[in-house]
Amino acid sequence: MRKTQRFKRSIKPKKSVQINGKVDDHDEEEEEYVKAAAAAAAASMILQLPCKLKPTSSVIRANHFKKPQIPKSPSSSSSSSSSIISFEKYSILSSDFFQIDALDLAPRLLGKFLRRDNVVLQITEVEAYRPNDSACHGRFGITARTAPVFGPGGHAYVYLCYGLHTMLNIVADKEGVGAAVLIRSCAPVSGLETIQQRRGQKTEKPVLLAGPGKVGQALGISTDWSSHPLYTPGGLEVVDGPEPEKILIGPRVGIEYASPEHVSALWRFAVADSPWISAPKNTLRLP
Numbered sequence: 544m545r546k547t548q549r550f551k552r553s554i555k556p557k558k559s560v561q562i563n564g565k566v567d568d569h570d571e572e573e574e575e576y577v578k579a580a581a582a583a584a585a586a587s588m589i590l591q592l593p594c595k596l597k598p599t600s601s602v603i604r605a606n607h608f609k610k611p612q613i614p615k616s617p618s619s620s621s622s623s624s625s626s627i628i629s630f631e632k633y634s635i636l637s638s639d640f641f642q643i644d645a646l647d648l649a650p651r652l653l654g655k656f657l658r659r660d661n662v663v664l665q666i667t668e669v670e671a672y673r674p675n676d677s678a679c680h681g682r683f684g685i686t687a688r689t690a691p692v693f694g695p696g697g698h699a700y701v702y703l704c705y706g707l708h709t710m711l712n713i714v715a716d717k718e719g720v721g722a723a724v725l726i727r728s729c730a731p732v733s734g735l736e737t738i739q740q741r742r743g744q745k746t747e748k749p750v751l752l753a754g755p756g757k758v759g760q761a762l763g764i765s766t767d768w769s770s771h772p773l774y775t776p777g778g779l780e781v782v783d784g785p786e787p788e789k790i791l792i793g794p795r796v797g798i799e800y801a802s803p804e805h806v807s808a809l810w811r812f813a814v815a816d817s818p819w820i821s822a823p824k825n826t827l828r829l830p
Contacts (some may be wrong), residue, residue: 641696681721708756
């Protein structure tokens with residue numbers, strides 16, 4: 544598998560600094576001190592006093608909350624304006640990217656972006672489902688429900704779990720193979736208010752997007768999105784993104800019905816050190 548700072552300011556003694564319309568008391572005291580020293584014929588000197596200033600310009604965050612711990616790239620930074628620039632430099636992935644074995648595609652999807660309208664999510668957790676896999680929907684063959692999973696890689700396969708939860712999968716491999724990667728969790732990048740409204744949950748914590756049904760709900764998709772090409776502009780897109788520094792692996796979740804070899808297969812992948820991962824987390828480990 545492939546892998547507040549403090550501002551120390553040198554202050555000239557005869558100038559006062561205004562912060563938010565108020566004169567800094569440190570500067571006034573410094574000016575009086577220098578005048579007194581000059582009157583006493585003391586040697587002139589320049590003092591440097593620590594001035595605990597907060598930046599006056601507001602930091603704009605893309606999602607208006609603490610930036611999630613997601614894979615770092617050389618261009619990423621703590622401000623969301625930088626995040627926006629960093630995101631916009633990436634392009635939509637081509638169809639060829641997806642037409643590989645699901646087990647290879649799954650870890651490669653970590654760090655990539657899902658975009659629909661004003662909502663952008665970064666993929667933090669996935670599971671691979673392969674042909675001849677007793678946990679894969681492809682095991683039923685081609686039906687009205689599973690037909691999209693047999694399409695060419697790069698299309699969406701969306702199904703309902705328990706008739707309630709909308710689960711987004713990205714079809715892998717060549718047409719007719721019947722393999723896909725389930726998107727289990729994401730980190731929000733933009734469109735927080737829309738995400739919260741769709742989820743019916745006003746929180747900024749990982750519970751907002753840690754789980755496959757939550758991802759589908761946050762994107763506002765339904766089973767009608769099955770067979771949608773994710774490599775074309777408009778609608779739902781998969782956009783390139785930074786590779787994670789470290790990846791966790793573990794067995795997939797909720798497939799007790801599958802054969803023992805597939806239950807224990809380490810085909811679940813997650814971004815290490817990210818809080819945006821679904822339960823259970825104790826089954827994940829470094830390779």
